[in-house]
Amino acid sequence: MCWPIVLVLVTEVAVTDSYVYVLTALLPLTASILVTQANPYHALVLRGILGAVAALVYTVLGAADVALTEALVGTMLAITLYAVAVRSSLVMRLGVLKEAIPDWRAASKSDDALVALQQADQANAEQPSFAPLLSDLRTVCGKHHLRLELVSYPDSQALQQALVDKEIHAALRVEHKDRYFSESGFEPNSERINLHSESFCSLCIRIRRLYDILQAELTSPAASLTYVDLATSPEVGPVLASVGEQQP
């Protein structure tokens, strides 16, 4: 006789309060999605979703002021600051010589740079081409969520100085093989270099982790990778110095 009443009561209590529990369960759900993200930009988007859900949960639990703070500061301000931080820190700055990249303004921007580079490569065929190497670098950097930023320098001295001053993470330049081997005495890893061409691209990297990543994943055959430890050899070693002198 009293079962229907009890049933109605139970369902009413369950329905009345259950949305609070469901909403509260959303918070750890979105948080666990957030911490499993590898891409920092995707993580930022999920941080926004987490902020919205958190504001909702705080409101449901009765803390209107906390919800307001979460919506304004936690979502808007935090995401903006994180976006700026990610954008400015996840970057590989690559120094190149100005004459190596003919159309500089296009080269710093987009894929049009590659087209311009290929045309320039066809124009002077004795130079090794930068374009495949750069596109390879972009691919590897994209895999690790890095941005590749090209910085141009007027001559070899400035490029070397920038590497010493830690303005750039790596320096890319064209070496002529016979002069390079005779004057530096440095033996690059030979399987990366096409021995039949007389010049090749040399990439001096001053960050160990970057060097390891590129050494493992860069597939371009025309580049030699060098790790330069600025702590132990403040003059960047004989490699850069000799090359810097012989190219006016």
Add this chain to the structure above:
Amino acid sequence: MINLLSYFCIATGIVFWFWGTADLLSKRSVLFKLHSLSVADTLGSIAIVVGLLLKIPREWPLLLLAIICLALWNTMLGYVLAYCSSASNGGSRD
């Protein structure tokens, strides 16, 4: 009578929500999803808020503000999203 009308509005809004959000699960283009999502979110939300307004007319300034905000911001957001996504997609495909 007014109570019934308000429930009808809220139910319509929820149906709109489900109808528009279900398109997120399909494998269509971003712009198609954006269209259905913005229509459903804006119209469905406005329907829900109108239902609430009929139910409790005492809080009309707040709910009216909510309707205005929804109409303005969601439309603008739709435009911004469409512009950004199409620009970036076109740039990377070139």
Add this chain to the structure above:
Amino acid sequence: MILNLALIAMILALLIPIYTVCKDQDIWQRMLAFASVASKAAILILVISVLRDDWMIGVVGVIILSVGNAGLMLLAHIIKRMNDLAST
């Protein structure tokens, strides 16, 4: 009672974009899901404020709806667009 059931249905609708975020890897699909979640959360707050007859919660909902949701989305999109332009 009916409003409670409506609330639970709305929470179910809120789960769809969250599931999409889990599944989809494209950044724009995730942005869409984010937009959906943000506006749905604000409307949920409004419904709860009416359900509890609490003016303060409603004010929070409207502020989140107007400032948090839309302003943040606009900002995030412009930053994303800059990122796309710089990285491609």
